[in-house]
Amino acid sequence: MTKDQKGPASTTRRGALKTLAVGGAAAATLPLWARYTHAQSAAPIKIGFQVHRTGIGAAYGRWYDRTTQAAVRLINEAGGINGRPIEIVAEDDGTDAKRGAEVVEKFATQHNCDVAFGTLFSHVVIGSAPRAGELKIPYFVVSEGHHVASGMLNRYTLQPGITDVKSQVQAMAPFVSQNLGKKVTMIFPDFAFGHDHRDYFSAAMQAAGGEILELIAIPPTETSFTKYFPRIPRGTEVLYHVMVGPAVLTFVKELGEFFGPSRPEMFGFIDSLEAVDIASPGLEFLEGSYFWEGNPRHAQADQSPFDAFYREQVGVDARGASVSDPADVSTYAHMFGCWETLYVLKAGMEAAGYQGTGDRAKLIEAVEAMTDMPHSNEHPQGAKRFNGKTHQVFGHQYITQVQDGFLKLAHTTSIEDTLYPDEVDYTTQPL
């Protein structure tokens, strides 16, 4: 009796810890060794979402996630894909190329996902794509890198939801040369993303009758920029700037101190200021300057009903911030790519009659067969044209001007402005 009464008290701390540890280890290792069976026809379609939750891409990752969740909810509410719901299997890649490749392997061989999707940063895409190709898992990236269209990757890697940097940059040159000036100085970060801007914009500007006076590459570890500004030639009519990372606020502030009230025209890429409020203290100097935007962050007076719908579903207000927290500014110029990619995936799977992982090759062929995508709720950023040979989509680009802290649409390029000759034909590679 006495023993029975002592029951609960006899659970020692060590014993409890042991039980917990054993239970925890069992729970943790269960998915490790369990082998997954092939999806049944009524089972969900599993989309492996390679998300930058940590690392340099975390702000993008957060919004890529929200956009993805919104689109998946809508698709599932409308009956899913081929009558099957979508299930998102998210894994953090730490915005790291090595971990990215491991995550793709995990999607293909552990979670048995139908496709992998959602990567933004180029080095993660380039590090992961070889594994996707080898494992023959369709890999839909939302990266805006030129890596897909350049032919560096493989038949299983596609970018149907966002345009690439080459087309974006070259489409800016006609506007800059006709409206802002012909003598340009470029300031860009001294790594691959900056070099893409340097190379593609220089070439397009010269083709548009302009001239590049100076190329100023900023080392990636730089935290102060004043010493580079004296290299900006006096005759500069337009200052083209693209800076990525937290240093951008310092960059703009120091640029303001350097030029004072008389500055040349300025044109920048919003990549620098994604997830940053344009009305932040220190950014006043940008007033009147121009930006490329993949999708105008601030709702325009003539906003399309599609943009309004998309904004509402994702939970973004008219200034591009979260409806629940105005200080939480979105990565509006890029994140639409997740939404549009998921709808391309849906259309592709429906066209291919996709049933399971055995139909992956059919899915690739169905997406390759796509061409025009009209401006719609599925494509709220604008109409698109997909090139099945290069696996890259092309679309309108937007140029906005900062007016009283509002990014006002100044110009919309045509799709034709963004086209360039094919550099690869992936359809010749085996599936």
Added chain:
Amino acid sequence: MTEARKVLILHGGLLLLLFVLQFVLPAYHHGNLARIMVLASFAMAYNIMFGYTGLLSLGHALFFAAGMYGMALTMKHLAFTPAPALLAGLAAGLVVSAVIGALALRTAGVAFMIVTLMFAQAGYLAVLYFGDWTRGDEGFVIQQAERVLWGLDLSDPTWRYFAAFTLFSACLLISLALVRRPFGRTLIAIRENEERARMLGYDVFAMKLGAVVISGTMAAAAGASYGLLFGYAGASFASVQYSIFPLLWVLLGGAGTVIGPFLGTLFMFYLIDLSSGITTAYMLIAGVVLVLLTLFAPQGLAGEVRRRVWRWLP
């Protein structure tokens, strides 16, 4: 049983186990283990310098990257096939480690850490600076069709595993042979008391330089293999975190033990893989586990085993 026999059984047993595992492991863990064996080779390279010679380098990413780029750049720009490209990677590691060793070994202790760290940073920035050749931070792909070594497609899981296993076995056996020979014993003597080793007539500088070159070349072999097996070379592998990783792996597994680097790499890999499935703050979990291990097993996993049970562990 003699000590030599015990050592043989333990390390031979590990190799046999790794060989057999490829036939039973599910696809995901099969792939992971191939990766872990290459990374463990990197950790073993680090262990020769840190664990056995007592030289704490914070710049091993440079040697790993020298191998990776020595291999990848010759394939990309000079159209080398994998075998000569691997040799080019090894040669790059050898040259870089000899030069860095000759310079950095003029310092000791904290200064040595800083000098190696600075050289590695310079190497990382050089990769970015020569972006026209290296594609900088984005890196570049080594195409599947190019990764065929002596008719074996290294992108095929079986051959990849075999290649990783071969590299791992070679590094393990070299480490084992090294620490049981006079040269390795001298390194340990230098670690324990450099002045006394010098007084006994050993050329300490030459010995340490030898350790740096062996370690650097082995790290380069791991880097070149990693690029070749997984089809990618990028600047992130030259960044400071790839100097910290081998240090962590070795500390976790047990510095100055031959088997420790493998245990540390395996443990850390699955710690991150499993904890990332539980929370986004997985680095926090990893951090807490590392702190606990440091508190309760300061000599690492294998080091603790050696302290408590197998005192003969090399």
